[in-house]
Amino acid sequence: MSGQDPFDLPEHVESVVGPLSRRLVVNRRGSTVWDVRTRRGRRAVKLGYPTPRHAWTALAPAREAAILRQLTAPDEIQSGDWDGGTWSAQPWHEGESLFDLWGPGRHHLRPAAPDLAQARSCAVTLAELHDRGWAHGDVQPNHFIVGPAGTRLIDVALAHGGEVPAAYDYRYRGCLVHYEAPEISRSVLESGTAVPSTAADVYALGASYFISATGWRHVDYPDAATREDQRRAVVDKPHRVVNVPGPLGGLIDRMLSRSPADRPSSADVSRELCDLL
Structure with missing residues (x-):
């Protein structure tokens, strides 16, 4: 949690969104997210605010909204400013996360063979983003x-590839280190910033498959390690042995290649998983 009470919807946001009911989803790391029911359907309403370590989190909802307007129907996206930062509203996507879906088969030593159709649906969704x-x-x-409407890839506030209003833009400083590729961690350690890439996304997808199937992070480091120490481990240490059974294990191993040029593309991953079905 963020250590403070969640921010409720400001009055002017309520007037735009028109909530009938709301449910708190997230309140941490500079973001409060509500699942809001409206006459137009369910909406994910995000309030961004600065944290002691990161001012950019206040801009994230508006930056994400600018990206979503380029990827989806623009009239489905609403955004603006509020006293604490920026806000956005977008369609709610019903379903379960990949991590939750694979939870019943997750085991550190003897994980179950993951669902290849679900793995492929994630690769297809990522490949579609890369194709654009x-x-x-x-x-x-x-x-x-x-979910029932297919697989969605959410939270695009850090995405790169199109125009973003300067007032809401910020430098990319990496993501959750559990899924960072070595070249991203190295760049953040050396300069404080990095450039997202499709190859790094593929690495992160491989790390996502691995942790969802086994419960292990792709690289071993203590739970209490600082972000800097986590990134040094990603840069300096090999990834864990991929013990995921079935054909997905070998594919994950290639996705976690230290060299971006040696990784399959997201389209390659999608095709290989399709051939396995």
């Missing part, structure tokens, strides 16, 4: 929502 010229920059298993 975007790198996601924050691929993780909780950002793949598998």
